[in-house]
Amino acid sequence: MDWFYIQGILMLAGINLIAVLGLSLLTGFTGLFSFGHAGFMAIGAYIGALMTVSPTTTPAGLGLPFFVGVIAGGLGAGIVSYFIGRITLNLKGDYFCIATLGFGEAIRLILNNVQIFGGSRGWPGVPYKSTLPAIILVDVVAVLFLANLVRSRHGRNMVAVREEELAAQITGINVFKYKMIALVISAVYAGVAGVFFAHYMTFLQPKMFSLTKSTELTIIVIFGGLGSISGSVLGALILTALPEVLRAFEIWRLVFYGAAVILIMISRPKGLMGGMELSPGGIRKARAERKARLEAQREMKQAQEGEIRNA
Amino acid sequence: MKRAIVSLILVLALALVGCAGGAKNDTIKVGWFGALTGDQAVWGENEFNTVKMLFEEYNTAGGIEVGGKKYKLEVIGYDNKGDAQEAVNVVKRLTGQDKVVAILGPNASGNAIPIAPVLEQAKVPGIATVATNPKVTVLDGKVKPYNFRVCFIDPYQGAVAAGYAFDKLGAKKAAILYDVSDDYSQGLREFFKTNFIAKGGEIVADESFNGGDVDFRPQLSKIKAANPDIIFMPYFFKEVALSANQARELGLTQVMMGGDGWPSDQLISMGGAAVEGSYFVNHLDYADPAVQDYKARYKAKFGKETELNGYLVHDAVLVLVAALQKAGKANGEAIAKALEGIEVQGITGTIKISPETHNPEGKDAAIIKIVGGQYVFQEKYAAQ
Numbered sequence: 001m002d003w004f005y006i007q008g009i010l011m012l013a014g015i016n017l018i019a020v021l022g023l024s025l026l027t028g029f030t031g032l033f034s035f036g037h038a039g040f041m042a043i044g045a046y047i048g049a050l051m052t053v054s055p056t057t058t059p060a061g062l063g064l065p066f067f068v069g070v071i072a073g074g075l076g077a078g079i080v081s082y083f084i085g086r087i088t089l090n091l092k093g094d095y096f097c098i099a100t101l102g103f104g105e106a107i108r109l110i111l112n113n114v115q116i117f118g119g120s121r122g123w124p125g126v127p128y129k130s131t132l133p134a135i136i137l138v139d140v141v142a143v144l145f146l147a148n149l150v151r152s153r154h155g156r157n158m159v160a161v162r163e164e165e166l167a168a169q170i171t172g173i174n175v176f177k178y179k180m181i182a183l184v185i186s187a188v189y190a191g192v193a194g195v196f197f198a199h200y201m202t203f204l205q206p207k208m209f210s211l212t213k214s215t216e217l218t219i220i221v222i223f224g225g226l227g228s229i230s231g232s233v234l235g236a237l238i239l240t241a242l243p244e245v246l247r248a249f250e251i252w253r254l255v256f257y258g259a260a261v262i263l264i265m266i267s268r269p270k271g272l273m274g275g276m277e278l279s280p281g282g283i284r285k286a287r288a289e290r291k292a293r294l295e296a297q298r299e300m301k302q303a304q305e306g307e308i309r310n311a
Numbered sequence: 312m313k314r315a316i317v318s319l320i321l322v323l324a325l326a327l328v329g330c331a332g333g334a335k336n337d338t339i340k341v342g343w344f345g346a347l348t349g350d351q352a353v354w355g356e357n358e359f360n361t362v363k364m365l366f367e368e369y370n371t372a373g374g375i376e377v378g379g380k381k382y383k384l385e386v387i388g389y390d391n392k393g394d395a396q397e398a399v400n401v402v403k404r405l406t407g408q409d410k411v412v413a414i415l416g417p418n419a420s421g422n423a424i425p426i427a428p429v430l431e432q433a434k435v436p437g438i439a440t441v442a443t444n445p446k447v448t449v450l451d452g453k454v455k456p457y458n459f460r461v462c463f464i465d466p467y468q469g470a471v472a473a474g475y476a477f478d479k480l481g482a483k484k485a486a487i488l489y490d491v492s493d494d495y496s497q498g499l500r501e502f503f504k505t506n507f508i509a510k511g512g513e514i515v516a517d518e519s520f521n522g523g524d525v526d527f528r529p530q531l532s533k534i535k536a537a538n539p540d541i542i543f544m545p546y547f548f549k550e551v552a553l554s555a556n557q558a559r560e561l562g563l564t565q566v567m568m569g570g571d572g573w574p575s576d577q578l579i580s581m582g583g584a585a586v587e588g589s590y591f592v593n594h595l596d597y598a599d600p601a602v603q604d605y606k607a608r609y610k611a612k613f614g615k616e617t618e619l620n621g622y623l624v625h626d627a628v629l630v631l632v633a634a635l636q637k638a639g640k641a642n643g644e645a646i647a648k649a650l651e652g653i654e655v656q657g658i659t660g661t662i663k664i665s666p667e668t669h670n671p672e673g674k675d676a677a678i679i680k681i682v683g684g685q686y687v688f689q690e691k692y693a694a695q
Binding site (some may be wrong): 001002003004005007008009012054056057109112113119120121122124125128200201202203205206207208243244249250251255295 | 318347348389390392395396397399400403404405406408421424425427428429432433444446450451491492494496497498501519521
C-alpha cells in the first residue's frame with residue numbers, strides 16, 4: 001500500500017473522528033439520537049472557509065489564518081446548536097431525532113439557495129491547510145477532553161439522563177441543561193470537523209453535507225459502540241477505510257460494505273466496544289466484569305447441581 | 312471479543328487484496344474514474360467502456376510508440392459514486408498506489424475541482440470529459456497546472472443558448488426553470504440569464520425546483536402566466552422529460568431549449584411528443600460523418616448506443632495519446648507539459664488545448680432540434 005493513499009484515508013478518518021466524538025457524547029453518553037450533524041459540519045465548514053478564503057476569490061473570504069477559521073467554525077456551529085437546542089431539546093425521544101433530521105436538511109437547502117457562498121455550484125479556492133499532524137493533534141485533544149468530561153460529575157449526570165431521564169430529574173439533575181451541554185459540545189466538534197473537511201477538500205458544495213453524511217456519522221457511533229470513546233475511534237477508522245479497502249470488489253463494493261457492517265453488528269450487537277474502553281482502567285473493569293460473570297455462572301451451576309442433588 | 316478480532320483480521324486481509332499485481336515496463340498505466348454506481352452511472356459506464364475499447368484497439372494494433380519504443384496501454388478505473396470525497400480518495404489511489412501517468416475524467420465539475428491539489432502533489436495530469444464549470448481549470452485568474460479538459464465551458468454554452476434563442480429563434484422574452492440543488496443547472500442558468508439580458512432580451516420568469524422533484528406544475532403555472540417566447544430548461548433528461556410533459560398538459564406551447572444534459576435515448580422515450588420541436592446545445596452533431604465510425608464500433612462491442620460522454624472521453628484518449636507521443640516519455644510532468652498547446656483532430660472537432668486556460672480553444676457548439684423523435688442537427692453556432 002502506498003503512503004500517499006493511506007495518508008489520505010487516515011486524514012479523512014481523523015476528520016470524521018472529530019465529528020464522531022462529539023456525536024458520541026450526544027448519542028452514546030446522553031442518549032439523544034441526531035440525524036442532522038452534517039448540518040453542523042456544514043456550518044463549521046462554511047464559516048471556516050469564510051475566514052480563510054482569499055479576498056480575491058469569488059465568492060470572497062476574509063483571508064485570515066487557518067486557526068482563526070477552526071475557532072470560528074467551531075464556535076459558529078456551537079452557537080447555532082444552542083438556539084436549535086432551545087427549541088428542540090424539550091422534544092422526547094424520536095421527536096428530537098426527527099427535528100435534527102429536518103435541521104440538517106434545512107441547512108443544506110439554505111446553502112443551495114443562498115448565492116453568496118456559491119450556492120450549489122460550490123465554493124472553490126479554500127486553501128489546502130488540513131495536514132495529518134494537525135488533524136491528529138486535534139483528535140488527541142478532542143479525545144482527552146471527552147474522556148475527562150465523561151468521567152467528571154457532569155459526564156455521570158449525562159449518563160444518568162441517558163439511563164433514566166425521570167429518575168435523573170428526581171435526584172436533582174437539570175436534565176435540560178445537561179442535554180444542552182452535550183448538544184453544544186457535539187456541535188462544536190462537528191463544526192471543527194467541518195472546517196478541517198473544507199480545508200482538506202479545498203472545495204465546498206452543499207451536497208457534501210447531505211442526510212447520508214449525517215447517517216454515516218451516527219452509524220459510526222453505533223458501530224463503534226454506544227458510550228465508548230475508544231469504540232468511536234475504532235469505528236471512525238474502520239468505517240472510513242472500509243469502502244476503500246473493498247475496492248477489489250469493484251461495483252459490488254457497496255453491497256459488501258453493507259454486508260460487512262451487518263455481520264459485525266450481528267456478532268457484536270452492542271457495537272465493537274459497547275460500554276467498554278480500551279484504557280488501562282477500562283480493561284481492568286472489563287476483566288473484572290468478565291470474572292464476575294463467570295463466577296456468577298459457576299455459582300448458578302453449582303446451585304442448580306445442588307438442587308438436583310437435593311431432589 | 313474473539314469474533315471482533317476475526318472480523319478485524321478479515322478486514323485487514325481484504326486490504327492486502329488490493330496490493331497484488333506488479334508493473335510491467337512495456338505498459339503505460341492510465342487512470343479513469345467516474346460514477347459506476349448511483350444516478351450518474353449511465354455516463355460513467357459509457358466512459359469507462361469507451362476507454363477500455365479504445366485501449367484494446369491500440370493494443371491489438373501493437374500499442375503506441377512513445378520515445379522510440381512500443382508500449383501497451385492499460386486503464387485502471389474506479390467508481391466514486393459521483394461523490395467529491397471519494398473522488399479525492401480515488402485520485403490518491405490512482406496516483407499513489409497504481410502509479411498512473413495520467414487520469415481521464417471525471418465528468419462532474421464538483422468532482423474535478425477538489426482533485427486539483429492532489430494532482431498537483433502527485434504531478435499527474437487529469438483530463439476532464441464534460442466538466443463544464445470554468446473553475447475546473449482556472450481559479451483566481453491562475454491556470455491549474457495539472458487540470459485539463461476537452462469540452463467547452465458553461466459561460467460559452469450559456470452564451471450560445473442565449474444568442475441562438477435571441478438572434479435565430481427571435482425570442483425576446485425568456486422563462487427559466489432550473490434545478491437549484493445542481494451545480495451544472497445553476498451555472499448554465501446564470502450564464503444564459505446574463506447573456507440573454509445583454510442581448511436586449513427580458514427574463515420574465517426565473518423559477519427553480521429541487522433535484523428529485525417530480526411535480527413542476529406550480530413553477531410551470533407561473534411561467535405560463537408570464538407568457539414567455541421561449542422556456543430555457545438547463546438540467547438533465549429525466550427531469551426534462553417530466554417537466555416537458557407537465558408543461559404541455561398545462562397548455563404551454565412555447566419552444567423549449569436546453570443544454571448538454573438533454574441528449575439521451577431516454578429523453579425521446581420519456582418525453583415523446585412533449586419535447587418535439589425543442590432545441591438544445593450539444594458538444595457535437597450525431598449525424599456528423601466523423602462520429603459514425605466510433606458510434607458503430609461502440610454499438611457492435613457493447614450492444615447499446617453510446618451516450619454523449621463517450622464521444623468526449625474518446626477525444627480525451629486521442630489527446631492523451633498525442634501528448635504521450637509528444638512528450639516522448641510516460642511521465643506525468645512531461646505529459647502535462649506536452650498537453651499545453653497540443654492540437655488533435657478529434658471526433659467532436661479540432662481540439663487545441665490553450666496553455667493559458669487548459670480549455671480547448673474555439674470549439675463550436677452544435678445546435679440540435681428534436682424532429683420526429685430524432686436529434687436533427689441545425690448548425691454549428693459560435694457565440695459572439
